[in-house]
Amino acid sequence: MVARRTARDLRSENRFEVLHALFELGPSTRQELARHTGLSPATVATLVTEFLSEGVLRIATVENNTGGRPQERLTVDPGRGRIVGVDVAETYVDATVYDLALGALGQGEVALDEHENDPSYVADGIVRAIxxxxxxxxxxxxxxxxxxxxxxxxxxxxxxxxxFAPNWDWRDVHIEKMLAHLLVPVYVDNPLKAVVLSEMWFGAGRVVDTMAVVNLGTGVGAGIAIDGALVRGTTNNAGEWGHTLLELDGRPCRCGRRGCVEAYLGAPGLRTTLAGIDPEHRTLRQPRQRDFVEAVAEGLAEGDPALKDLAHRTAHYLAAALGDLVNMLNVPTVTLTGWASEALAAHLLPAVRDELPHHVMPGSLPGLTVEPSRVPGNAVALGMAAFTLQQFLNRLGLGSPAGTGPWADRGRGLGPAGLGQQPGQGL
Amino acid sequence: MVARRTARDLRSENRFEVLHALFELGPSTRQELARHTGLSPATVATLVTEFLSEGVLRIATVENNTGGRPQERLTVDPGRGRIVGVDVAETYVDATVYDLALGALGQGEVALDEHENDPSYVADGIVRAIxxxxxxxxxxxxxxxxxxxxxxxxxxxxxxxxxFAPNWDWRDVHIEKMLAHLLVPVYVDNPLKAVVLSEMWFGAGRVVDTMAVVNLGTGVGAGIAIDGALVRGTTNNAGEWGHTLLELDGRPCRCGRRGCVEAYLGAPGLRTTLAGIDPEHRTLRQPRQRDFVEAVAEGLAEGDPALKDLAHRTAHYLAAALGDLVNMLNVPTVTLTGWASEALAAHLLPAVRDELPHHVMPGSLPGLTVEPSRVPGNAVALGMAAFTLQQFLNRLGLGSPAGTGPWADRGRGLGPAGLGQQPGQGL
Known part of the structure; x- marks a missing residue:
């Protein structure tokens, strides 16, 4: 019943804790790392020695304290490698190159025609963005x-x-194979998993370890972390909050069901709501979802009454749907991410926060926070890069090529080609 | 971010694994336990020695194999102690006495007037049932x-x-103190947590470690286990699936919100649905919820057309609400428990299973099972007894009185009075 925990898992977790601490604290001494992680000084010293020999960490500064030993401050060696995180959405591909400390170095974007569903068209867009x-x-x-x-x-x-990609009506498209000519390890996952990881490493997850990250765009969904662990579900399909009911037998949803949250809170859902208020509204003439949502945000800033009605109704839907999420999981923290959140959160959140107590069970309300995510840049691309970094550290730390956790088999799949990108022995 | 795992946690988990294995396998040899748990033979031997000295296990049989050492088969010593699990619901208190192997020895039930909300009235009912x-x-x-x-x-x-108990409009009633005169350790929890634990130890959780247990009665809710861990949420309030939306701004729910699942699938919700079909229906004259639901089940068996319509609509509501649960969490297994499930599951499940594929995301559908729970007896009382057993083993195994996990502080709270129930040293 209980997942087996082995000394190997423990060691791997300790490595991540030291690394997380460095992301949080910046350049730190071994003593500071021990204090922050709660690991023993001896354990931290051993892990730091490993990381230094692997080239993952380097010594940033040496302080000479009077009367004591020189204090080395350690930092993640950003020059150790580059990682590309790619966010493929219905209407665009956004790729970002990161250093090993997950600092963004450069970004590329390619627009996708949302009516074009040939896998090779999308794969070509991915390659061009990279x-x-x-x-x-x-x-x-x-x-x-x-x-x-x-x-x-x-x-x-x-x-x-x-x-399965409902927007393209795809089934079983082998992305990894289609990108094999890049000759680097390719990892594929879902944006709801990526936004949780980025939030855990760089956002609200630095403070809490149970939370939901709500992603609003053309589609909507929620990434979930419980007690520090990403909730994947049995087939990596957890978090489909966008396909829970707001209204039984309500609006048709593109998933085939009726009344889903996404049919009200996805960008096309906003269009439907607005068309019910004013079918001739000028913003409805924007053919692309992002342009439409940005036009809505601009019109709201100008006080457009139809759009104020849209925001009012949308805040009601969002408060109700967030209430469901909180009642089900009793998370203390919800963050909003995605391009539609960026455009609209400021217009929606005050009304959502006012209404939320009418939806949330009293015991789950005290201390509940609903905030825009503070993860910098594209949270999906950053979270994806964090997955690659995790795998890379697992490969390094466990002798290669086996890893631990949900990505263990992936580590094996990457094989020597992946490791071959790294010159030298013992890296 | 990641929950700290220590050698002490590991050891405690290993103890439960050995015990679970004995619940599953029946009397077993050390070799069989090692094979089943994946623990090393040396670890199993050490734990068994501890358990034997604590009196938790005893030697059931000794087999003399030709040419080998005698093989001892171990079993949980049922005589080691007694545990009382109590299920307090809106309309009754059901108490069950268990031996240390969680075999039921005796049961007591007291009816509660659901309109009486004085805490001392309920506490008195609890004591009488015990x-x-x-x-x-x-x-x-x-x-x-x-x-x-x-x-x-x-x-x-x-x-x-x-x-907070919405049915009694209670706030902050100190149950443990009200039962202090029993002079035994008292543990208080919520039925959604209890049904998961009983399902993990004695039901579907023997095969899967991610699942939801849906509890149908006057109120409704879902217990959730992910990767073998009970999902409590940040204030032990997770699983309020009954207070997620079926219909925005729909039927009033007793929680104060409108359109909650409970307003359609709780026993009073069934009444509302039936009153919409035939306000004069004879079953509506049953004043008590359980009698009403049992009358519905009987009428369905007789082919009553109004009740068939009720079952048809209720199956639609249940399929939709289970679809939300599965889409959110991607659990492979849902079991139904509670007295309303026992009465109605056979009448509802065929239609629910037929409709479910219209609600569940395609990636979460393969292999999904929805079944009545096979946990014997009162699953809430059994799960509660399992909590006490866990705490008892923690106290024994960790030198007393500190435990591990979410109940660590409780272990301390129980103090010497709790341990004092056990005669002798080293127990």
Whole structure:
């Protein structure tokens, strides 16, 4: 019943804790790392020695304290490699190149025609976005230790496959194979998993370990972390909050069901609501979802009455749907991410916060926070890059090529080609 | 971010794994336990020695194999103590006395007037149900190692408090204190947590470690386990699936919100649906919820057309609401428990299973099972007893009185009085 925990898992977790602490604290001494992680000084010293020999950490500064030993401050060595995180959405591909400390170096974006559903068209867009990001970031191909691609819909990470993408009506598209010519390890996952990881490493998850990250765009969904663990579900399909009911037998949803949250809170859902208020409204003439949502945000700033009605109704839907999420999971923290959140959160959140107590069970309300995510840049691309970094550290730390956790088999799948990107022995 | 795992946690988990294996396998040899748990033979041998010295296990049989050492088969010593599990619901208190192998020895039930909300009235009902169960089970008071009480609504286990019970409009009722005169450790929790634990130990959780247990009665809710861990939420309030939306701004729910699942699938919700079909229907004259639901089940067996319409609509509601649960969490297994499930599951499940594929995301559908729970007896009382057993083993195994996990502070709270129930040193 209980997941087996082995000394190997423990060690791997301790490595991440030290690394997380460095992301949080910045350059730190071994003593500071021990204090922050709660690990013993001896354990921290051993892990730091490993990391230094692997080239993951380097010594940032040496302080000479009077009367004591010199104090070394350690930092993640950003020059150790490059990672590309890719966010593939219905209407665009956004690729970002990161250093090993997950600092963004360069970004590339390619627009996708949402009516074009040929996998090779999308794969070509992915490659062009990566090339553009790599050029913008001044990265050398041989320094890239991995590419992680987030695909909408149901993804099978172990197989590198987009199992089902409702927007393209795709089934079983082998993304990893389609990108094999890049000659770097490719990891494929779902944006709801990526936004949780980025939130845990760089956002609200630095403070809490149970939370939901609500992603609003053309589609909507929620990434979930419980007690510090990402909730994947049995087939990596958890978090489909967008396909829970707001209204039984309500609006048709593109998933085939009626009344789903997404049919009200996805960008096309906003269009439907607005068309019910004013079918001739000028913003409805914007053919692209992002342009439409941005036009809505601009019109709201100008006080457009139809759009104020749209915001009022949308806040009611969002408060109700967030209430469901909180009642089900009793999370203390919800963050909003995604391009539609960026455009609209400021217009919606005050009314959502006012209404939320009418939806949330009293015992789950005290201390509940609903905030825009503070993760910098594209949270999907960043979270995907964090997955590649996790795998990379697992490969390094466990002798290669086996890893631990949900990505263990992936580590094996990457094989020597992935490790071959790294010159030298013992890295 | 990641929950700290220590050698002490590991050891405690290993103890439960050995015990679970004995519940599953029946009397077993050390070799069989090692094979089943995946623990090393040396670890199993050490744990068995501890358990034997604590009196938790005993040697059931000794087999003399030709040419080998005698093979001892071990079993949980049922005589080691007695545990009382108590299920307090809106309309009744059901108490069951268990031996240490969680075999039921005796049961006692007291009816509660659902319009009476004085805490001392309910506490008196609890005590009378316990006394009746203890008498029926032939238990001696001094052998009782603990009483666990499930209370509806929001419960704070560490404080032993019923924080909020919507049915009684209670706030902060200190159940543990009200039962202090029993002079045994009292543990208080919520039925949604209890049904998951009983399902993990004795039901579907013996095969899967991620699942939801849907509890249907006057109120409705879902217990959730993910990767073998009970999902409590940040204030022990997770699983309020009954207070997620079926219909925005729909039927009033007793929680104060409108359109909640409970307003359609709780026993009063069934009444409302039936009153919409035939306001004069004879079953509506049953004043008590359980009698009403049982009358519905009987009428369905007789082919009553209004009740068939009720079952048809209720199956539609249940399929939709289960679809939400599965889409959110991607659980492979849902079991139905509670007295309303027992009465109605056979009438509802065929239609629910037919409709479910229209609600569940394609990636979460393959292999999904929805079944009545096969946990024997009262699953809430059994799960509560399992909590007491867990705490008892933690106290024994960790030198007393500190435990691990969510109940660590409780272990301390129980103090010497709790341990004092057990004679002798080293127990």
């Amino acid at each position: 090339e553009s990001a790599v050029a913008a970031g001044g990265a050398e191909h041989e320094h890239i230790i991995g590419v992680s691609v987030s695909m909408p819909g149901h993804v099978h990470p172990e197989a590198g496959v987009s199992v | 006394e009746s169960a203890v008498a029926a089970g032939g238990a001696e008071h001094e052998h009782i190692i603990g009483v666990s009480v499930s209370m509806p609504g929001h419960v704070h286990p560490e404080a032993g408090v019923s924080v």
